Amino acid sequence: xxxxxxxxxxxxxxxxxxxxxxxGSFLGVKANVGGVGFAMLLLILTTSWLxxxxxxxxxxxxxxxxxxxxxxxxxxxxxxxxxxxxxxxxGPAAIVAGVLGVGISFAMIxxxxxxxxxxxxxxxxxxxxxxxxxx
Amino acid sequence: xxxxxxxxxxxxxxxxxxxxxxxxxWVSNWISKTLTGGRLHGSAIAVFGGLILAYVGGVTTGGxxxxxxxPFFAGIGLMGGAMFRDFAIVATAFGASFEDLKRSGVSxxxxxxxxxxxxxxxxxxxxxxxxxxxxxxxCTIGAGAATYIVGPVTGTALGASxxxxxxxxAAGLVKAIVVMIATPHLAKKLQLNNPHTAMVYGGMMxxxxxxxxxxxxxxxxxxxxxxxxxxxxxxxxxxxxxxIFYFILLRLLP
Numbered sequence: 407x408x409x410x411x412x413x414x415x416x417x418x419x420x421x422x423x424x425x426x427x428x429x430g431s432f433l434g435v436k437a438n439v440g441g442v443g444f445a446m447l448l449l450i451l452t453t454s455w456l457x458x459x460x461x462x463x464x465x466x467x468x469x470x471x472x473x474x475x476x477x478x479x480x481x482x483x484x485x486x487x488x489x490x491x492x493x494x495x496x497g498p499a500a501i502v503a504g505v506l507g508v509g510i511s512f513a514m515i516x517x518x519x520x521x522x523x524x525x526x527x528x529x530x531x532x533x534x535x536x537x538x539x540x541x
Numbered sequence: 542x543x544x545x546x547x548x549x550x551x552x553x554x555x556x557x558x559x560x561x562x563x564x565x566x567w568v569s570n571w572i573s574k575t576l577t578g579g580r581l582h583g584s585a586i587a588v589f590g591g592l593i594l595a596y597v598g599g600v601t602t603g604g605x606x607x608x609x610x611x612p613f614f615a616g617i618g619l620m621g622g623a624m625f626r627d628f629a630i631v632a633t634a635f636g637a638s639f640e641d642l643k644r645s646g647v648s649x650x651x652x653x654x655x656x657x658x659x660x661x662x663x664x665x666x667x668x669x670x671x672x673x674x675x676x677x678x679x680c681t682i683g684a685g686a687a688t689y690i691v692g693p694v695t696g697t698a699l700g701a702s703x704x705x706x707x708x709x710x711a712a713g714l715v716k717a718i719v720v721m722i723a724t725p726h727l728a729k730k731l732q733l734n735n736p737h738t739a740m741v742y743g744g745m746m747x748x749x750x751x752x753x754x755x756x757x758x759x760x761x762x763x764x765x766x767x768x769x770x771x772x773x774x775x776x777x778x779x780x781x782x783x784x785i786f787y788f789i790l791l792r793l794l795p
Contacts, residue, residue: 419631426698429784437787438698442627443780446634450776454638473632477690478584478750479562480629481710483621484693485591486614487607488707491599499671500708503686504715506667507660511745512723515731518655519741521648 411469418448547613554616561617565590582754585717588689591621592710605703623697630690630775633749637772645740649770652744657778660687660747661786664712676790678705683790684782685709686716688748691778698783717751724755739763743770747778 419442426441433439453470456462493500550557569590570583594614595607604610609618619625642649664686665679673679681701685692685708692709695701701709724733724742732738733756743752743766752767 415628415632415635419628422631423627426783433788435787435791436700437783439787440780440784441698442630442694443776443778443784445627445631446776446779449631449634450637450639453635454640467635470632470635473629474635477626477629477633478587479566480621480626481689481693482565482587482591483558483562483617484626485588485607485621485707485710486594486598487609487618487621487703488592488595488710489599489605489703490592490595490607490707492605493704493707493711494596496668496671496673496704496708497711499668499673499682500685500711501715502671503664503667503682503708503712505719506663507686508716508719508723508746510659510663511656512727512731514655514659515652515738515742515745518648518652518745519732519738521651 408465408469408472410463411466411471412473413469414452414466415449415470415473418452419445421445422448551613551615555619556616557613558616558620561614562620565594580722580754580758581718582721582750584750585714585721585754588710588714592707592714595707626697627694630694630779634772634776637769637776641769642773645737645770648737649740649744652741653747653770653774653777656745656747656774657687657691657781659745660716661782665790668708673705674794676787676794677701679794680782680787680790681705681709682712683786684778685712687713687778687782688775689713689717690749690775691782694779695782695787699787713748717748720746720748720751721754721758724751725758728759733759733763736763736766739766740770743767744774747771747774749775 422445423438423441425444426438429439430437453462566587569587572586573579573581573583598608598610602610608614661683665683668679668682677699678701680699681692681696682705684695689710692713693706696706696709733742746752749771752771753764756764756767
């Protein structure tokens with residue numbers, strides 16, 4: 407059933423956000439410390455555990471893939487509700503922030519690429535990552 | 542009749558939001574295909590469209606919540622709210638596997654760590670230079686320079702202002718567009734013609750839409766490799782930006 411996948415996704419998200427909340431109050435900051443990251447970690451671990459045991463049906467996967475497929479539209483909606491009028495004055499900062507990082511990152515690729523060759527050869531063809539969208 | 546439809550759409554805001562955003566995606570993909578020959582991914586155009594819509598909403602209503610201050614578009618606030626956003630972003634991790642990551646070797650992990658750090662530091666540094674000096678805003682814009690996903694997630698987690706979150710989206714959008722356009726031109730120089738380099742590239746860049754469009758234009762066969770690294774980049778970014786990086790910023794700032 408598709409809802410199994412969606413339910414699992416919801417459990418992982420809820421637990422992850424709770425961990426972040428708890429970590430925030432433990433560390434004494436008013437913040438959710440890494441909650442979404444923990445949730446992603448949980449989802450990867452639980453789904454690969456289930457898949458390995460053959461307990462995760464393709465239909466359950468669809469209950470997750472739908473949500474990953476519409477994340478760009480959700481980001482579009484999120485963008486449309488921000489206070490862009492006030493943010494305009496920071497526009498140049500955003501442009502420099504974006505460009506600077508990419509420039510340095512591109513320059514570093516050849517050096518990082520040379521560190522340690524892969525242990526085993528990579529699989530000739532990876533499964534299409536389900537985050538693929540916009541088709 | 543039109544009045545009735547308008548009333549129904551206002552009463553069912555979330556459904557109206559699906560229609561509005563769906564149309565925006567369609568228009569963006571059309572612009573991407575016909576005007577840019579696919580070089581600029583539809584996703585980047587759509588996110589830009591979202592920011593423009595927010596600007597229009599802000600100017601016409603004088604409010605703080607972009608287009609959602611207009612009652613007809615209120616449902617966009619629910620669709621783009623933290624709950625759905627976090628839910629959808631967590632879902633993008635599905636399909637990534639630690640075994641594939643391990644198999645790809647240590648250089649991909651170094652690329653991931655280095656990629657996030659470099660983008661965060663240059664983003665936060667740029668924001669500091671332009672006069673933003675509080676840790677929450679700096680952290681949000683720095684995270685946005687990683688990707689336009691990591692930025693808003695970090696901003697919401699830290700309770701940043703909508704202005705800071707908008708800037709983080711803009712920074713991530715600029716990054717995605719630069720990656721889209723630059724990748725095919727730099728591919729030869731970077732020897733971006735094999736799965737291993739594609740994963741290192743994905744780990745350094747991390748922006749999903751930028752990598753998807755960049756590799757599409759370079760060699761579509763490399764896309765799954767770059768995108769898998771990008772999935773880990775998003776996860777790692779959402780993990781370290783509103784935690785370790787934020788604490789470091791708190792320490793560094795007076």
